[in-house]
Structures are given as structure tokens and as C-alpha cells.
Amino acid sequence: MSRFAPQTLRGRLVAILLAVAAVGLLTLAAVTYASQRSFLQDRIDQQARDGLPAIGRELDEDLGLDPRSARFPYGRGFRRPGEGPPPASLPPGTYGARVTTTGEVLAAGISSYRGESDAPSLELPDDLQAGQLRTVSIADEPYRIAVDLSRSDANLNVIAVPLAEMNSTLSRLLLVEGIVIVAVLGVLGGIAFLVVRIGLRPLDEMAATADEIRAGDLSRRVEPADDATEVGRLGLALNTMLGGIETAFAGQRQSEERLRQFVADASHELRTPLASIRGYAELFRMGAAQSEADTSTAMRRIEEEARRMGVLVEDLLALARLDETRAVVREPVDVGDLAADAVEDAKATAPDREIRLHVAADDDPIVSADPDQLRQVLANLLRNALVHTPAGTAIEVHAGSAQGPGGRVALSVRDHGPGLPVDDPSTLFERFWRAGGGGRKQGPAGAGLGLAIVAGIVDAHGGTVRAENADGGGARFVVELPAYAEQTVVLRNL
Numbered sequence: 001m002s003r004f005a006p007q008t009l010r011g012r013l014v015a016i017l018l019a020v021a022a023v024g025l026l027t028l029a030a031v032t033y034a035s036q037r038s039f040l041q042d043r044i045d046q047q048a049r050d051g052l053p054a055i056g057r058e059l060d061e062d063l064g065l066d067p068r069s070a071r072f073p074y075g076r077g078f079r080r081p082g083e084g085p086p087p088a089s090l091p092p093g094t095y096g097a098r099v100t101t102t103g104e105v106l107a108a109g110i111s112s113y114r115g116e117s118d119a120p121s122l123e124l125p126d127d128l129q130a131g132q133l134r135t136v137s138i139a140d141e142p143y144r145i146a147v148d149l150s151r152s153d154a155n156l157n158v159i160a161v162p163l164a165e166m167n168s169t170l171s172r173l174l175l176v177e178g179i180v181i182v183a184v185l186g187v188l189g190g191i192a193f194l195v196v197r198i199g200l201r202p203l204d205e206m207a208a209t210a211d212e213i214r215a216g217d218l219s220r221r222v223e224p225a226d227d228a229t230e231v232g233r234l235g236l237a238l239n240t241m242l243g244g245i246e247t248a249f250a251g252q253r254q255s256e257e258r259l260r261q262f263v264a265d266a267s268h269e270l271r272t273p274l275a276s277i278r279g280y281a282e283l284f285r286m287g288a289a290q291s292e293a294d295t296s297t298a299m300r301r302i303e304e305e306a307r308r309m310g311v312l313v314e315d316l317l318a319l320a321r322l323d324e325t326r327a328v329v330r331e332p333v334d335v336g337d338l339a340a341d342a343v344e345d346a347k348a349t350a351p352d353r354e355i356r357l358h359v360a361a362d363d364d365p366i367v368s369a370d371p372d373q374l375r376q377v378l379a380n381l382l383r384n385a386l387v388h389t390p391a392g393t394a395i396e397v398h399a400g401s402a403q404g405p406g407g408r409v410a411l412s413v414r415d416h417g418p419g420l421p422v423d424d425p426s427t428l429f430e431r432f433w434r435a436g437g438g439g440r441k442q443g444p445a446g447a448g449l450g451l452a453i454v455a456g457i458v459d460a461h462g463g464t465v466r467a468e469n470a471d472g473g474g475a476r477f478v479v480e481l482p483a484y485a486e487q488t489v490v491l492r493n494l
Helices: 009-064 164-214 230-286 294-325 335-349 371-387 427-428 448-459 483-494
Strands: 094-101 105-110 133-138 139-151 156-162 332-335 353-359 366-369 395-401 408-415 464-467 475-482
Touching: 009 094, 009 105, 009 133, 009 139, 009 156, 009 164, 009 464, 094 139, 156 464, 230 294, 230 353, 294 448, 332 335, 332 371, 335 353, 335 371, 335 408, 366 371, 366 448, 366 475, 371 395, 371 408, 371 448, 427 448, 427 464, 448 464, 448 475
Parallel strands: 353 395
Antiparallel strands: 094 105, 094 156, 133 139, 139 156, 332 366, 395 408, 408 475, 464 475
16 A cells, blocks of 8 residues: 555545545536537637628728728728628637638738737648638637638638637636635535544544453443444444453453362362371381281271272362263153162161152153263262261152243252251352351361252253252252253254
């Protein structure tokens, strides 16, 4: 691009407008000039044709071909003074001549406003012919020549009308047109600059807002933002985009914060069993465990801490798999059968507990789900109930259709223990949350990932999970999933 070309949108718009206006004005000026020139030349041609008969009579008199005697020329139009108006309105300086076919000038004269004058010698073209109408240069001045055949002899009558007045008029017209064009373009350029500047002011404001957003203030929005103008619609689109960007950055910050917290919590959880294992191993290596009982205790504690680390790693892997985008496994699953298997497994783990299963005989709680993940949901909920209630506390498991519209299946695990340890039950499903007087604290309750895994699996299946204090005491955890028939319709529509 040329370095002289306008670089800004405002400059380009004004330049384009001025260019279009200049082309229009120049075209109008050219048409006006050509029309005026044609009009003036036609008028001169008509004057020349109308003046030829009068010039012919005057030249006849001068050559003695007429009874009247006259000196040539008198007044305007080759007339004697006092003989009335001239037969043709010829401009001052019009030449008249009688010329032979060989180019010899027999008589000549020039009209003027001063009365008599001597006709200068003419340097007429040699190729004059009767009926000609042409423009020639005589004595370095342009003339319009008309030629006809004299009726008195076989010679030619020639009239040469000066074009100086016409050229002067056309020159003045060009000057006026140039001044008008320059003035109009100047005024139009000023008005266009102001109008474009006012019209593009919202874009300048948007640019200023964009600079602030680039500096880090993602909450800013551009103005105007409406459907009334093109700039307003651009503002709406930009604000929508900015809203999405702000949401994405906020989500990214939250994800990064959760990741940092997750890594910190995981490191903390892994550090404790690793410290225990290292401590007992050092005791054994240093010979501090001299008796067989001490050695057995050290080995038992190492095994327990290693098992605890294994559970923690498995839970971390389960959460990592939930965060991944994996192929969805869905098949019809009878929640009642899964609940029965989970209850039997829990009874084998805690034979001293009373664990009851309630499934309506006429109910058919079937969902479309990954059966392995639903087994993990039931296992985590039952393990949570066993760990956080006193020994001998009864546990109830219910499976069946959820109350209310929507075609959903409900699965609940209720204990008869002390109830929920927090006022906000949603915090129980955060990662690494554990009971212990205020959040993530070390203790025998585990790593605090079981309920987070439950929430992740249920959410991946399009369901909901909630915790509440049950009537009559204890805590209840309720999972609701879309029933199989409804789930099938949803998948078919995707």
C-alpha cells in the first residue's frame, strides 16, 4: 500500500467520499463546458451563415458590381452609418473578403464599433471551398470561417468570425467551475469528516474499552449495544463474546484453583501414610523392634498404611477418570439388584450391623447407566454410613421410583447416626472433605473422596445427589437418575 494512502477507516471513508464527489463534479463540469462550447460555437456558426449575404452585397458595392457606390466597411455588419440595423449581428473584428478560386483577395474589410477602418491583409487558407465551415488560425488568433459562392461573379465570399470572445467566455467558465469544485469539495470534506467522526465515535469508545479489557478488566463491556444500528449490533456481539471469554477465564481460574488444592490435598494425604511407613521401616532397620510382637506391630502398621495409600490412589484415579472425556457406557441396569448386591457386600464387611433393603415388589427401578460406576456409588455411600456412625447403628437402603413427575429412579442410603456434621450439605461432596470439626483434617475417616466420586458419577449420568437430615434422626443420601425409558428417548434425540 502506498505510504500516502489514508490508513484509518475515517480517512478512507472521507477520501472515498471526496473521490466520488470529485468525479461527479468534474463530470458535471465537463458536460457543462461541452454544452456551453457547443452552444456558443453553434451561435457563431449561425452568425457567420447569416452574415454572408450582407458581406456579399457590401463587397459587390466595393468592387463596383452594384449601382450604389460605397466605401468598405462602415459600422458593424458592413453597413453605412444611418442605414438602419445591420443585417446580421456580427461580433467586432469579423473579417470579410472576396477571394478568387486561386486564392487572390479582391476585396476585404473588418467590422468594428469605431466606424471606418482599413482592412489588414488576410492570410486565408488556400483550400477554401464553397459551403465550408471550419476553424482556422489567422494572425495567431482563432477564427470560425464560413464560405459561399458569390452571386455577382464566380468568386468566393469569405467571412471569418473571431473566437476570442467565445474562448474568453469558456475560460471564465472553467475558472468558475474550478473555484466551485474546490469550494464544494472543501466544504464537503469538512462536513464528511465531522459526520464520519461522530458516526465512528462509538468505535473509538469500543477501542478504549478493548484496551482496558486487554489490561485485565474482563468485566468491562462496550457501548452502544443494541439492535438499532450496525455499531450497536457489533457491540451486542462483542459483549456476548466478552461474556463467554470472562466465563471461560473464570472457569479456568476455578479449575486451576481446584487443581492446586487437589494436588496440595493429595500430597498431604499421601505424606501421612508415607511418613508412617518410613518411620516403621526405619525402626525395623535400626533394630528398635527387637521382640517378635514389636516386629509384628511394625509390619501390621506398614501394611495398613500401604493399604490406605492404595485406597487413596484408587480414589484419585477414579476422580481423574471422571474428569476425562471418555466413551459413554450405557446399558439397562436394575437398581434393585445392584442395591441387593451392595447390601450383601456391606453385611460381609460389617456383620454386626443391621442393614435393611427396601424395594417395592411392583416397582421396576431400571436406569440406563454404567453398572460398574453405579456399584461404586452404592459402595461409597454404604462405606460412608458404616464409617461415620457408631457401631451397631442400623442402615436402610431404598430403591424405587422417585416421587413426582419426570420418570426418575431414586436410590437412598439412610443411617440412624448423629446426622449431618455441617449446615450446608453440599460441602460434603467436595473433594477431600472429611468430618473432624471443620473440614479437611487428618483422621481415621479416610481421604474424603468417596462422596466426591459419588457426585461425579451421578452428574455424569444426568442425575442428582443430595444429603439431608432424616426425620427421626440420622442422615440420608438420595440419588435420583433418569429412568430407562426416558433415558432411551433422550439418547435417541441427541
